[in-house]
Amino acid sequence: MTALGRSGAKWCVLVYSKGMGATNKALRQSVSLPARLAKRVKSLAKSQRTSANRVLVGLIETGMEAKERERQRFYALAGRLAESTDPAERERLKKELARMTFGE
Numbered sequence: 001m002t003a004l005g006r007s008g009a010k011w012c013v014l015v016y017s018k019g020m021g022a023t024n025k026a027l028r029q030s031v032s033l034p035a036r037l038a039k040r041v042k043s044l045a046k047s048q049r050t051s052a053n054r055v056l057v058g059l060i061e062t063g064m065e066a067k068e069r070e071r072q073r074f075y076a077l078a079g080r081l082a083e084s085t086d087p088a089e090r091e092r093l094k095k096e097l098a099r100m101t102f103g104e
Contacts, residue, residue: 031056038052041055041056041059070100073100074097074100074101077093077096077097077100078097080093081093081094081097
C-alpha cells in the first residue's frame with residue numbers, strides 16, 4: 001500500500017505493508033525460573049558479558065531449533081518406514097520412532 005506523507009517542507013511517498021515491523025518487535029514476557037536455573041543463567045550472562053535476557057533468548061531459540069530438527073527427523077523416519085519393504089529395517093525404524101516418542 002502507498003501513502004503520501006509530508007515531513008516539514010518535503011513531500012515523500014511512504015511504502016508499507018501491514019506486516020512490516022511485527023517480526024522483530026520485542027514482547028515483554030514474565031517468566032518464573034527456579035532459583036538454581038536463574039543462578040545458572042546469571043552465571044552464563046556474566047561469563048559471556050551480556051544480559052540474562054540475551055542468554056535466555058539464545059537458549060530459547062536454540063531449544064526451538066532443536067525441537068524443529070527433532071520433528072523433521074521424526075517425519076523423515078516415518079516416511080522411510082512407510083516406504084520400506086524390508087522387515088528388519090521396518091522393525092528398526094519402528095523401535096527408533098518409539099524411542100523418540102516414548103523415550104528409552
